[in-house]
Amino acid sequence: MAMIVKFWGVRGSIPTTAQWARVFGGNTPCVEIRAADGVFICDAGTGIRELGRDLARRSPAPKAAHLFLSHLHLDHIQGLPFFLAAVPDLRVHVYGVSDDDTSRRRLLSGELGAEFFPQNVEQPRASLAFDQLDDTEPCVIGDVRVRSLPLKHPGGCHGFVFEHDGRKVVYASDVDLDAGQAGAQERTATSDVMTLRPVPRALLNAARGADLLIVDGQYNDPQYRVRVGSGHSSCLTATDLAIQADVKNLALFHHDPDDRDSDVETKVKLCLARAAKLGAELPIFAAREGVALKF
Numbered sequence: 001m002a003m004i005v006k007f008w009g010v011r012g013s014i015p016t017t018a019q020w021a022r023v024f025g026g027n028t029p030c031v032e033i034r035a036a037d038g039v040f041i042c043d044a045g046t047g048i049r050e051l052g053r054d055l056a057r058r059s060p061a062p063k064a065a066h067l068f069l070s071h072l073h074l075d076h077i078q079g080l081p082f083f084l085a086a087v088p089d090l091r092v093h094v095y096g097v098s099d100d101d102t103s104r105r106r107l108l109s110g111e112l113g114a115e116f117f118p119q120n121v122e123q124p125r126a127s128l129a130f131d132q133l134d135d136t137e138p139c140v141i142g143d144v145r146v147r148s149l150p151l152k153h154p155g156g157c158h159g160f161v162f163e164h165d166g167r168k169v170v171y172a173s174d175v176d177l178d179a180g181q182a183g184a185q186e187r188t189a190t191s192d193v194m195t196l197r198p199v200p201r202a203l204l205n206a207a208r209g210a211d212l213l214i215v216d217g218q219y220n221d222p223q224y225r226v227r228v229g230s231g232h233s234s235c236l237t238a239t240d241l242a243i244q245a246d247v248k249n250l251a252l253f254h255h256d257p258d259d260r261d262s263d264v265e266t267k268v269k270l271c272l273a274r275a276a277k278l279g280a281e282l283p284i285f286a287a288r289e290g291v292a293l294k295f
Contacts, residue, residue, distance in 0.1 A: 003167045004034040005212060006292040009047020012174075012218050012232065012254035013075050023261035025289025028075040029173050029254060031214060035164040036143035039065040042160060042171045042214075047289065048079040052086030064091045066141055068133075068148075070173050071157040072096075083126070090126040097133045097148050097158045133158075149206050151175035153231035161206050167295045168210045170247075172203060173254050175216045177233040177241060178224065193277050197240040207245040211295040214287065215241065217252030220267055239271040243280045251287045 009027035016026030028045025039055070039062050041048065055062060065087075070076055084092065133139055133148045135158075140146075147161040152175055159172035177199050207213050217235035219227060224234040235252050242250040252271065255264050264286045275282045 001036055001165055003162070003164055003169060003211070003295045004032075004292055005169055005214075005295070006032045006034075007047075007251075007287045007289055008032060008051045009043075009045040009079070010253055010255055010287040010289055011045075011257055012216075014257050015046050016257045018260075020260040020262075023288070024255055024264050024286055026257075027289060028078065029070075030079065031171060031287075033162055033169055035162065035167075038142050038144055040141075040144065040146075040162060041065055041067045043068070043070055043076040043173065044080040044083060045075050045077070046079040046082075049082040049086065052083035055087050055090065061087075062090065064093065066093045066095065068095045068146070068160050068171075070151075070159065070171070071153065071155060073155065073174070076174075084128075085125045087126045091129060092126050093129045093131050095131045095133050095139070095146075095148075097135060097150075147206065149202050151203065152177075152179040152200065154229070157231070159203065159206065161210075169212045169295070170207045170210045170214065172207070172213070172215045174231060175200075175203070175233060176231050177203075177216075177237040193274065196244055196278065197237050199237065199241040199244060204241060204245050207241065207247055210245065210247045212249045212251060212293065213242050213245065213247040214251045214253045216254045217267065217271070217286075218254045218256045220270060223256070235267045235271050236274055239274050239282070239284065240278075242282055242284070243275060243278060248283070249293075250282060250284045252284070253287045255286065 009030035011026050011028050027047035029043040030045050030047030031042040033040040135148050138145050138147045145163040148158045151157040151159050157174045162169045215238045216233045217238040218232040219234050221234050268286050271284045
């Protein structure tokens, strides 16, 4: 059975409503993966609101969904109250990786409180169940195998690997692929064009052979140099990761909120040119709201 991946939110940090962001979209992160009759959701940014409306219209409507939170920064959870209100009959299993699971419960429960999200207390909404992931052991949900792995990002973050029927999708939003790499701040797209950049070994192994790698490509090299420490990646390093992991498709994700559609398109062209110079035939595209892919 195929895996279907749909982008509901692709922007990073804060929603963007400007006219110049209409092509790729301005909602913050949310990706849906459908496999083995299950609904798997990566992050609950503002894009999850439209996903909730869509789920409510489906026939038959799903009874359960599995929500994987990469971390608890606001742009990755801010759409959750609207999602839960849109699908009152849904059971939402929320997965995270933390030594202190109570922090996730407290934060999400507080976000749903009247102080932050006023709604009629009688209004029904989806119910939450909290589940814990372990980086050392995969989780099997139905016929889908899910693994988590830590990513370099301030405050901590996790990526997720979804595998079903010989297919693999990797979600790695919010990661600094160049963290701790010597000379990363001095690099340019041309200075190391014939040398593959070093990338995190754990993510490289997790992404190896993936049908789709969804990865943070928020910056180009000049942007990265002035924003070192923000926890995001150069799209060119993301390209090198995909080449080394021999993935079949690369989706640049977590677009900068200040990037116009033309800026995002320019990043894709830079990445395609780099891949070609390195001798790699790699499909590269920018994640775009509303686009669904089938593997």
